[in-house]
Amino acid sequence: MSFTLAIVGRPNVGKSTLFNRLVGKRLALVDDQPGVTRDRREGDARLFDLHFRVFDTAGLEDVTDDSLEARMRRQTEAAIEQADAALFLVDARAGVTPLDAHFADLMRRARTPVLLAANKCEGKAGEPGLYEAFGLGLGEPIALSAEHGLGMDELYDFLRPLI
Ligand code: GDP
Ligand code: MG
Numbered sequence: 001m002s003f004t005l006a007i008v009g010r011p012n013v014g015k016s017t018l019f020n021r022l023v024g025k026r027l028a029l030v031d032d033q034p035g036v037t038r039d040r041r042e043g044d045a046r047l048f049d050l051h052f053r054v055f056d057t058a059g060l061e062d063v064t065d066d067s068l069e070a071r072m073r074r075q076t077e078a079a080i081e082q083a084d085a086a087l088f089l090v091d092a093r094a095g096v097t098p099l100d101a102h103f104a105d106l107m108r109r110a111r112t113p114v115l116l117a118a119n120k121c122e123g124k125a126g127e128p129g130l131y132e133a134f135g136l137g138l139g140e141p142i143a144l145s146a147e148h149g150l151g152m153d154e155l156y157d158f159l160r161p162l163i
Contacts, residue, residue, distance in 0.1 A: 003052040003163045005045065006079035008107075009089035010072060010099045014119040018089070018146035019056035022047060040075070047156055050163055055079060069099070076103055080110040085162055087155070090133050092118035092126030092143070104136040115158045117144040117151065 007015045023043035045054040057075040066074075080086055088107045090100045107114045118130040121143035133141035142158075144151035 003085075003159075004055065004083045005052055005159065006055040006057065006083035006086045007089060008057050008076050008079050008086055008103070010097065010103070011068070012094075013089040013091040014144075014146040015056055015089055016041075018087075018119070018144070019043065019054060021146055021149065022054050040078075047152060047159065050156065050159055052159070052163060055083060069102070072099070072103060073106070076106055080106070080112055083112060085113045085115070085159065086110060087115050087117055088138065089117050089119050089144070090129070090136070090141070091120055092129030092133070093120040095129045096132040096136065101136065104138055108137055113158075113162060114138055115155070116141040117155070118142070119144045119146050121145050122148045122150055 007019055009015055019041060022045035024046070041056040043054055043056075045052050057079055086107065088104070090096055104116075107116075116133060116136060116138040118126060118133045118141045120126050121130055122145040126143065126145075130141060130143050142151050142154035144155070
């Protein structure tokens with residue numbers, strides 16, 4: 001069984017951008033399964049010499065009758081349950097939002113290892129958000145830029161001992 005990493009976080013923090021960077025052209029077909037997995041993209045990721053499966057919880061933006069919070073809770077709980085590790089992204093440029101803080105509580109109770117990452121950290125605009133992320137109680141956040149490929153070493157250092 002291969003190691004699986006779930007990328008979780010509220011919409012627009014950069015989950016899919018990171019997913020695409022990790023998966024590149026190796027994107028797997030989306031499984032047409034009922035429930036939360038329907039909202040999920042899965043692919044074969046590569047990070048330096050590491051190979052693993054990655055989930056992108058992609059469906060939070062879909063229009064359903066459920067609230068964003070309900071969908072996010074369902075997807076986050078499923079990801080925590082099914083993945084071997086989770087990467088919890090916040091948007092350093094937007095700063096920590098109440099929704100981020102709410103879901104940080106969920107992440108803190110996870111049995112799976114969680115890495116907190118402040119994305120969009122290229123340049124100085126992300127600095128206040130990076131410091132805010134320390135307050136989420138998930139340890140020291142790594143500074144990431146999914147778009148520019150920054151922070152991949154720190155992600156590697158987190159994953160290496162687990163895989
Ligand atoms: P998702 O909703 O969490 O999957 O977020 P997306 O991957 O769709 O990205 C949301 C927006 O943030 C898009 O406009 C991305 O181009 C932008 N974005 C993603 N990563 C970065 C980053 O590292 N830096 C900056 N400045 N923008 C980013
Ligand atoms: Mg997305």
